[in-house]
Amino acid sequence: MEKKYVLPKGFKSAGIQGQIKPGKIDTGLIFSETPCDCTAFFTKNKLKSAHILLDQKRVNNKIRAVYANSGNANAFTGQQGVDNIIEIGKVVAKTLNVPENSVLFAATGIIGKQLPLDIMVKNAPVVCNALSAKDDNYPKAIMTTDKFRKVRSSVLKMGNKTVTVSAVGKGAGMISPDMATLLVFLMTDAVIDKKLLREAAKEALEYSFNRITVDGDMSPNDTVMCLANGQAGNKKISLKGKDYTAFKKAVSDAFYGIAEDMVSDGEGATKVVKVEIINSKTKAAAKKAALRIANSQLVKCAFFGESLNMGRILSAIGQTGVNVDLNSISIDIGGYRAVEKGKLITGDALKKVLKQDKIHLLIDFKQGKEKHYILASDLTYDYVRENADYS
Amino acid sequence: MEKKYVLPKGFKSAGIQGQIKPGKIDTGLIFSETPCDCTAFFTKNKLKSAHILLDQKRVNNKIRAVYANSGNANAFTGQQGVDNIIEIGKVVAKTLNVPENSVLFAATGIIGKQLPLDIMVKNAPVVCNALSAKDDNYPKAIMTTDKFRKVRSSVLKMGNKTVTVSAVGKGAGMISPDMATLLVFLMTDAVIDKKLLREAAKEALEYSFNRITVDGDMSPNDTVMCLANGQAGNKKISLKGKDYTAFKKAVSDAFYGIAEDMVSDGEGATKVVKVEIINSKTKAAAKKAALRIANSQLVKCAFFGESLNMGRILSAIGQTGVNVDLNSISIDIGGYRAVEKGKLITGDALKKVLKQDKIHLLIDFKQGKEKHYILASDLTYDYVRENADYS
Numbered sequence A, B: 001m002e003k004k005y006v007l008p009k010g011f012k013s014a015g016i017q018g019q020i021k022p023g024k025i026d027t028g029l030i031f032s033e034t035p036c037d038c039t040a041f042f043t044k045n046k047l048k049s050a051h052i053l054l055d056q057k058r059v060n061n062k063i064r065a066v067y068a069n070s071g072n073a074n075a076f077t078g079q080q081g082v083d084n085i086i087e088i089g090k091v092v093a094k095t096l097n098v099p100e101n102s103v104l105f106a107a108t109g110i111i112g113k114q115l116p117l118d119i120m121v122k123n124a125p126v127v128c129n130a131l132s133a134k135d136d137n138y139p140k141a142i143m144t145t146d147k148f149r150k151v152r153s154s155v156l157k158m159g160n161k162t163v164t165v166s167a168v169g170k171g172a173g174m175i176s177p178d179m180a181t182l183l184v185f186l187m188t189d190a191v192i193d194k195k196l197l198r199e200a201a202k203e204a205l206e207y208s209f210n211r212i213t214v215d216g217d218m219s220p221n222d223t224v225m226c227l228a229n230g231q232a233g234n235k236k237i238s239l240k241g242k243d244y245t246a247f248k249k250a251v252s253d254a255f256y257g258i259a260e261d262m263v264s265d266g267e268g269a270t271k272v273v274k275v276e277i278i279n280s281k282t283k284a285a286a287k288k289a290a291l292r293i294a295n296s297q298l299v300k301c302a303f304f305g306e307s308l309n310m311g312r313i314l315s316a317i318g319q320t321g322v323n324v325d326l327n328s329i330s331i332d333i334g335g336y337r338a339v340e341k342g343k344l345i346t347g348d349a350l351k352k353v354l355k356q357d358k359i360h361l362l363i364d365f366k367q368g369k370e371k372h373y374i375l376a377s378d379l380t381y382d383y384v385r386e387n388a389d390y391s
Helices: A050-058 A078-096 A117-129 A194-206 A242-264 A283-295 A297-305 A310-320 A348-353 A381-388 B050-058 B078-096 B117-129 B194-206 B242-264 B283-295 B297-305 B310-320 B348-354 B381-388
Strands: A011-016 A027-042 A063-072 A103-110 A150-158 A161-170 A183-188 A223-228 A272-280 A330-333 A336-340 A358-364 A370-377 B011-016 B027-042 B063-072 B103-110 B150-158 B161-170 B183-188 B223-228 B272-280 B330-333 B336-340 B358-364 B370-377
Touching: A011 A117, A027 A050, A027 A117, A027 A183, A027 A194, A050 A078, A050 A103, A050 A223, A063 A078, A063 A117, A063 A183, A063 A223, A078 A103, A078 A117, A103 A183, A103 A223, A150 A242, A161 A242, A183 A242, A194 A223, A194 A242, A242 A272, A242 A370, A272 A283, A283 A297, A283 A310, A283 A358, A283 A370, A297 A310, A297 B381, A310 A336, A310 A358, A336 A348, A381 B297, A381 B381, B011 B117, B027 B050, B027 B117, B027 B183, B027 B194, B050 B078, B050 B103, B050 B223, B063 B078, B063 B117, B063 B183, B063 B223, B078 B103, B078 B117, B103 B183, B103 B223, B150 B242, B161 B242, B183 B242, B194 B223, B194 B242, B242 B272, B242 B370, B272 B283, B283 B297, B283 B310, B283 B358, B283 B370, B297 B310, B310 B336, B310 B358, B330 B348, B336 B348
Parallel strands: A063 A103, A183 A223, A272 A358, B063 B103, B183 B223, B272 B358
Antiparallel strands: A011 A027, A027 A063, A027 A223, A150 A161, A161 A183, A272 A370, A330 A336, A330 A358, B011 B027, B027 B063, B027 B223, B150 B161, B161 B183, B272 B370, B330 B336, B330 B358
16 A cells, blocks of 8 residues: 555546646546546535535436545535536536536535636636646645645556556645545546445445544535546456455555544644544444544643643543443553553653654453544644634 | 622631642632531533542532532542542531531542542641631632632622622633533522522523533533522522522522633633524524534634634534524624625624624524523633643
């Protein structure tokens, strides 16, 4: 699972300066030479971007292109927001000579502002003409305050064929001054049953993007999209055999890697904390406790300060109301046993563990077999700066 | 409703340096010359301080004294924590010559550490002997990182008698490095039916301490206690007439005032934002939306930065899943109409409003008659500093 951007067979992409964020690459396009099966997952926020409202109507079509922009979320823009993106899509479809309803959209940026339609209509043919199989600019086109681009690729052998799985994402950065917007695009040339594509993506999503938090806020634009164009020519993956397992692992690794990148590149973040509950009676309790700890401002500040009083964690568990005996649980931090049977164990070893960039906080409920984890960032001065000073 | 600490007839109090926090007043006592009816409300956190575990057994007795300390929460301290406080209580009861089970307790401070029993047993007679009807130190004894003491008193006329209602509180400050702990003690000399005392307090609580948030974290020590010793000699308040109305207003004003003080004195806070939802179809939806906005790190940072993009608020409402048409709601900030029928209205007037210390964020759901509000602090550099740098 390499950190490079490799396009699978039959895919091209491009990123250009579209004058939405003057002087920056802000407009991107993914194109497949042949029609793709597509499966997508969108934000659960009731405030959905106009892009998503249109995507939801088109996502079951055969897909040829995905147009994306940063700098403007096209959310809370009403019918005009939808009309605008339809207009831009028409130009894209015409230039690429593909059906209008084979074009999808994604956006990230400020909420409540209409797109600069004239500029974007003019730019649409430009980004179409910039498409290349060796493009390196698309990952930049969707970045906002991301400090680095987020990509993962792997190449699998299936019989005598080569299958490529490649994913690119952005987040959980802010666009000034608005919401973190998670966008992920997975491209593959694999020949795979559409239901299995969805199943692999859904499972990978559950263990990656559904388990990260920077600030507990949900965007109107969150989108994870998977495109499969079948150009690899492998024997179709239609059963859950060896090939499916290898494919699923590639998707999972890509999603997890990008998810971890998003947390470590979260606003102002200095650390990624994996908050894991094990041996819980129910999955729901494990999830509730892990999420409460991961979103606790107190716990997040404590990780930043590298001075973690266990009381904050115990209290966070207590306030969820989950049915666990706090006097029998154990807590390990990076392998250091910090709580055992109702007793805190402090020492210099804990201080050392807290200096790490990636910290594993493992809480054993000692009552069942269920578990859950959340990847969380810490809460820092820079977080406040990024979100207070922007205007 | 004055900001001074006046003890009702028959009450005394004291605050001394008890060497839990060397050099600071950390040990306090409230005493009533005659037995009190008491009604109390405790944290819903499953992690409850040993103080509270003992209080819950005694609270229905006639109460004579409440012993409180800061610097140590006596939470996550197991049976030893309870045994310790029983031991201290014995000395208090003996010194004051009152029944052991007429003494209640409250504490705030670090979690998971046993009380310094020897020191506290020695100090117990000292604080008993410091009791005075003109005491000014008790409000300080329960302070932690509070920057100012929180008190409210009012004097009511009932027939030819004078009734005093006096409340003292602490929070939502931190004790290094632990949780905000809200403690509130209401004292009155009113002759009042115990059920009506509870009813008045419960309603006041619902509109004050149940509606504030600094960081969304719940303490193991939260306690609101009301003591009525009946020394005023007024005609017993046993019906919901004029006297009850006046009494309830005094309690409500005291609780609201102290609650507002707690938010404005919240860690690092520079502003108090009243987030109010009106004309909601259900009370639950109004509460859910108000709380989500009030706890959103993004919204809190935006208030600190005095640069509020409405998208953050709309998105916070959207992510609660409450059934509201975002295109028909209106949002006023300090009287400035910022959102109307799906359109954002920006301008310099909004910037001015955001400079205020107290800001009213009013969101009209335009679908029903229910409402709810939450008082919230902003999220600032100082919040992160206080909670990261302490050790």
